Amino acid sequence: xxxxxxxxxxxxxxxxxxxxxxxxxxxxxxxxxxxxxxxxxxxxxxxxxxxxxxxxxxxxxxxxxxxxxxxxxxxxxxxxxxxxxxxxxxxxxxxxxxxxxxxxxxxxxxxxxxxx
Amino acid sequence: xxxxxxxxxxxxxxxxxxxxxxxxxxxxxxxxxxxxxxxxxxxxxxxxxxxxxxxxxxxxxxxxxxxxxxxxxxxxxxxxxxxxxxxxxxxxxxxxxxxxxxxxxxxxxxxxxx
Numbered sequence: 045x046x047x048x049x050x051x052x053x054x055x056x057x058x059x060x061x062x063x064x065x066x067x068x069x070x071x072x073x074x075x076x077x078x079x080x081x082x083x084x085x086x087x088x089x090x091x092x093x094x095x096x097x098x099x100x101x102x103x104x105x106x107x108x109x110x111x112x113x114x115x116x117x118x119x120x121x122x123x124x125x126x127x128x129x130x131x132x133x134x135x136x137x138x139x140x141x142x143x144x145x146x147x148x149x150x151x152x153x154x155x156x157x158x159x160x
Numbered sequence: 161x162x163x164x165x166x167x168x169x170x171x172x173x174x175x176x177x178x179x180x181x182x183x184x185x186x187x188x189x190x191x192x193x194x195x196x197x198x199x200x201x202x203x204x205x206x207x208x209x210x211x212x213x214x215x216x217x218x219x220x221x222x223x224x225x226x227x228x229x230x231x232x233x234x235x236x237x238x239x240x241x242x243x244x245x246x247x248x249x250x251x252x253x254x255x256x257x258x259x260x261x262x263x264x265x266x267x268x269x270x271x272x273x274x
Binding site: 048050084086132134136149150151153154156 | 166168194196201202203204205206209248250261262264265266267
């Protein structure tokens, strides 16, 4: 089955620790995204990548880092610099083929991160 | 003023009711409009997509866009308990080179009671 997988489903972090959230897609999509969802806040864009080895900051990138070494993988690291990391993290991907303007974003099942 | 405004609800209706969900926006460059459905503790899934103004129907769901009023709606006819979810509107300017950017509303929590 084609789709997006995120792991782990639940993650607990102690204060001062870095943690890495995994996102893998087998849809052959060029673009991948990370969003954060908080209650009453909607989805906010953290980072996005339109091509391997390149990525851009979204609206709330501070305290986060990403890498895009492979087309199918876009891991997100939540660093100790992120002051309020407890949230639901969603990864998405889309096909941005040449000539397309609109791209549907397909979402993974999410990772719920809790800071202890 | 936020770019996209959406009433968070919660909205509770009896089974079979017609549901109306709405978003307003301020950015006149938006021309692609989407509705996502998100079940509790799951990722959002695309429900409806509309380009520019007009209506689009898919089964029990109808999406409407009024660009002159900067107002979009999602109607659900004959609502079912399985429609209970959070509904997120999303919009994009669809500009070449930056078509990644989706701006989301905060979502409306809908409960359909049997």
